[in-house]
Amino acid sequence: MADKTALRVGVLGAKGKVGQAICDAVDAAADLELAATVDKGDDLDVFVTSGTQVVVDFTHPDVVMGNLQFLIENGIHAVVGTTGFDDARLEQVREWLAAKLDVGVLIAPNFAIGAVLSMRFAQAAARFFDSVEVIELHHPNKADAPSGTAYRTARLIAEARAAAGVGRSPDATSTELDGARGADVDGVRVHSVRVAGLVAHQEVLLGTQGETLTIRHDSIDRSSFAPGVLLGVREIGSRPGLTVGIDPLLDL
Ligand SMILES: NC(=O)C1=CN([C@@H]2O[C@H](COP(=O)(O)OP(=O)(O)OC[C@H]3O[C@@H](n4cnc5c(N)ncnc54)[C@H](OP(=O)(O)O)[C@@H]3O)[C@@H](O)[C@H]2O)C=CC1
Numbered sequence: 742m743a744d745k746t747a748l749r750v751g752v753l754g755a756k757g758k759v760g761q762a763i764c765d766a767v768d769a770a771a772d773l774e775l776a777a778t779v780d781k782g783d784d785l786d787v788f789v790t791s792g793t794q795v796v797v798d799f800t801h802p803d804v805v806m807g808n809l810q811f812l813i814e815n816g817i818h819a820v821v822g823t824t825g826f827d828d829a830r831l832e833q834v835r836e837w838l839a840a841k842l843d844v845g846v847l848i849a850p851n852f853a854i855g856a857v858l859s860m861r862f863a864q865a866a867a868r869f870f871d872s873v874e875v876i877e878l879h880h881p882n883k884a885d886a887p888s889g890t891a892y893r894t895a896r897l898i899a900e901a902r903a904a905a906g907v908g909r910s911p912d913a914t915s916t917e918l919d920g921a922r923g924a925d926v927d928g929v930r931v932h933s934v935r936v937a938g939l940v941a942h943q944e945v946l947l948g949t950q951g952e953t954l955t956i957r958h959d960s961i962d963r964s965s966f967a968p969g970v971l972l973g974v975r976e977i978g979s980r981p982g983l984t985v986g987i988d989p990l991l992d993l
């Protein structure tokens with residue numbers, strides 16, 4: 742018999758690599774019920790007709806904004822792992838939410854606890870080193886570069902260095918092949934590697950006189966994202982408005 746107190750959860754991108762892991766995790770959780778799943782070509786209305794309370798989105802940067810607009814307009818909370826959120830997109834989400842004050846949206850560049858902590862460690866270390874660069878390494882089916890995690894890490898590092906009055910990393914490069922020094926995210930160099938067999942990995946390399954520090958995180962399986970996603974699913978109903986990152990849910 743169905744548990745009437747279980748939270749009714751939907752998954753968008755349910756046939757995808759992460760979507761499948763999230764469906765399994767929801768199925769295995771006694772307090773959650775997998776109410777509806779949607780993948781490419783399916784109608785979003787199933788979330789409304791099934792009484793879904795929270796939808797998890799792991800789809801594609803090109804479609805996630807349309808999904809979010811639908812969910813917010815229909816009063817359904819959202820937990821979003823899909824990447825591609827710049828300041829303009831976050832502002833658009835806030836605008837939609839302003840018309841639906843009881844709806845909560847959580848958007849997180851990375852739901853793995855180790856990744857969240859590694860971003861924090863990088864942010865804390867950034868002001869103590871002359872040089873800092875970010876290298877992210879992923880499977881070759883990834884659509885976006887740099888990764889959402891690397892983009893966020895670089896911005897946190899840049900903010901920490903600016904607040905401490907630390908300038909850009911020294912770099913004497915005067916001639917280069919296009920892209921050889923990576924992308925410039927707020928003055929921090931970010932390098933993207935795509936290699937078959939990888940899942941999701943990141944290194945932050947810091948260096949100063951006579952020493953280097955490497956902060957590395959590895960997601961070796963997509964189940965690494967599930968605990969953070971389920972935490973978001975359970976919490977987002979009591980957090981109206983936009984939450985970026987799972988840090989506040991972890992009391993970080
Ligand atoms: N925040 C985090 O912790 C993490 C974020 N991600 C991000 O999540 C996203 C998905 O990653 P991943 O699972 O690896 O990607 P996949 O390509 O494996 O999965 C995406 C799924 O979404 C489907 N899809 C595409 N368009 C739509 C649509 N309009 N409606 C519903 N479903 C759709 C795809 O179908 P089809 O294949 O037919 O196109 C596919 O089944 C990426 O942006 C990735 O960067 C990934 C891991 C962790």
Ligand SMILES: O=C(O)C1=N[C@H](C(=O)O)C[C@H](O)C1
Pocket residue numbers: 824850851879883884887888889890891940941942
């Ligand atoms: O596409 C992926 O796989 C991942 N995407 C997220 C990102 O872009 O940061 C999170 C994680 O790195 C896996």
